[in-house]
């Protein structure tokens with residue numbers, strides 16, 4: 001077979017998959033409340049991340065159900081339980097969802113303070129030493145504030161690609177039968193990953209601009225090799241909704257109003273994203 005004929009045939013054979021990769025629909029959204037159960041996540045002075053993420057996710061799901069006709073919400077959890085990351089991926093991939101939104105709350109590391117309290121005398125043989133006495137306290141209060149959205153860093157793309165290969169009906173008729181040694185399959189899968197990444201950045205940008213409109217500080221859209229994003233075969237964003245160890249933000253994130261506003265910002269970002277992809 002001539003090489004040109006071969007190329008044409010190959011392009012023809014993959015074109016339905018490429019169309020599928022740009023399927024302009026948003027009909028199933030997975031909402032993932034970070035942590036849960038024994039995994040409390042970050043702690044503030046009176047609250048824990050796992051409860052705040054669940055509060056926000058349930059509000060977000062309700063807003064989507066009330067205002068986005070034809071869109072199905074799938075939760076990774078609706079109570080205080082801990083699905084493992086593979087279980088969360090499984091829920092999203094089996095549902096063949098179009099979007100994965102993971103909600104988290106930020107915190108900064110504990111800061112260790114040492115305050116000199118005085119000295120004690122220590123005897124060692126005939127020698128005497130003065131030994132300082134410190135009072136050690138852990139300071140966990142931060143002035144850091146605001147929200148950020150994470151998309152999958154490129155270095156985790158091979159895992160993303162294998163997740164796509166395993167579950168996406170467009171890549172192979174038989175899920176789990178992906179032949180990674182087939183170069184054409186690899187090209188299709190890479191296309192998926194590329195398309196998901198740009199969509200994820202697009203969505204993250206929209207969510208961040210909604211937070212800014214509400215007067216929250218935006219720390220931008222960042223890339224990270226996050227396990228929670230790497231295993232799902234669809235565009236996805238992880239939203240850090242504020243700092244639990246910033247006293248003002250902890251109060252805000254615990255309030256009904258605060259949780260509703262956060263959910264609304266994410267919802268409006270998703271709505272804009274939906275309009276945009278459905279116009280394409």
Ligand SMILES: [Zn+2]
Nearest residue numbers: 034041104105
């Ligand atoms: Zn978290």
